[in-house]
Amino acid sequence: MTERMSVIVKQGITKMLTSKRQECEQEVIVAREALKDNLKSGKTIRNDDLADCCIQASWVKNQSRLKCLEKCLKKFDEAIGRVYDGTYGICISCQEEIPTERLRAVPFADRCVSCKNEKNSNASFNDRAHAVL
Structure with missing residues (x-):
C-alpha cells in the first residue's frame, strides 16, 4: 500500500475504514447508553450490598468498553489520515x-x-x- 496507490484503491480503503468507523461509533452510542443505565440503577437501588456491587462491576465493565471503543475511533481516524498522506x-x-x-x-x-x-x-x-x- 505504497504512495503509488491508485485513487480507486484509496477510495476503497477509505470507504472500508469509514464504514468500520461508523460501526464503532454505533457501539460507542450503545456503551454510553449502558453507562447512563448504570447511573439510573445506582440512584434507585440502595441498601443492598450485592446490588451495589453488581452495579459497580457493570459500570467498570461499560466504562472500560467505552474507553476501548473511543481508542478504536481514534485509530480509524489516524488510518484514514494515513490513506490521504500516502502512508497507509x-x-x-x-x-x-x-x-x-x-x-x-x-x-x-x-x-x-x-x-x-x-x-x-x-x-x-x-x-x-x-x-x-
Whole structure:
C-alpha cells in the first residue's frame, strides 16, 4: 500500500475504514447508553450490598468498553489520515509494507506483526521492571 496507490484503491480503503468507523461509533452510542443505565440503577437501588456491587462491576465493565471503543475511533481516524498522506499500509517502525492479511484483520494497523510484537514485548518488560521497583 505504497504512495503509488491508485485513487480507486484509496477510495476503497477509505470507504472500508469509514464504514468500520461508523460501526464503532454505533457501539460507542450503545456503551454510553449502558453507562447512563448504570447511573439510573445506582440512584434507585440502595441498601443492598450485592446490588451495589453488581452495579459497580457493570459500570467498570461499560466504562472500560467505552474507553476501548473511543481508542478504536481514534485509530480509524489516524488510518484514514494515513490513506490521504500516502502512508497507509507502511509500518511506522520499520517502514516496510504491512502485509495485506494483517490489514484485513486489523484495518487500522500502523505496524507490521514483527514490530507490533517487539513493541508489546518492550512494554511488557517495562511494566515488569516498574513492578519490581
